[in-house]
Amino acid sequence: MAGGNAIRGSRVGAGPMGEAERGESxxxxxxxxxxxxxxxxxxxxxxxxxxxxxxxxxxxxxxxxQDQTAPPPAPRTEPYKTHLAYVRERRSDADGDALLQEALDRLRMRRGG
The missing domain is CATH 2.20.28.270 (RNA polymerase-binding protein A)
Known part of the structure; x- marks a missing residue:
């Protein structure tokens, strides 16, 4: 025995924990x-x-x-959407073209063209 300590890993006064010490479950x-x-x-x-x-x-x-014959279905996972996909849901192609033309016109006016 290395150190002569037979109760290594235990503390003084520790004993078996049973129902008497813990109480009723x-x-x-x-x-x-x-x-x-x-x-x-x-x-x-x-x-x-x-x-x-x-x-x-x-x-x-x-x-x-809890129903073995009819368990709940797996949740449906939505595929990842890009920012462009969300924009396309909110705006039509005509709206997008109008916004692009407006931005190009402002850019041309700033450049003096």
């Missing part, structure tokens, strides 16, 4: 959730706690529900 229940990939997740909640409608699957990250 709250009554619990297991709630099953299923995702669209068929993964089952059992969540342990307190008996009086409200059960959430959805739970994230720890295996695939999809939302999981």
């Amino acid at each position: 709250a009554p619990r229940r297991r709630i099953p959730f299923w995702c669209a990939n068929g993964h089952e997740t059992r969540v342990i909640l307190a008996s009086e706690a409200d059960v959430p409608e959805l739970w994230d699957c720890p295996r695939c990250g999809l939302p999981a529900g």
Whole structure:
């Protein structure tokens, strides 16, 4: 034995933590959730706690529900849009042409042309 200390990693007065020292644990229940990939997740909640409608699957990250036959669908992800795509949603081609012509006219007037 290197240092002669048989209780290394422990503190004075430490003992086994049991129900007597911690107190009674709250009554619990297991709630099953299923995702669209068929993964089952059992969540342990307190008996009086409200059960959430959805739970994230720890295996695939999809939302999981309590109905095994009809799990919630995967969320639809929108593709990334560029700034130009957002501008095109707000303005028509004719509006864009008019704005471009106005900007070109102002530029020409500043340059003296």
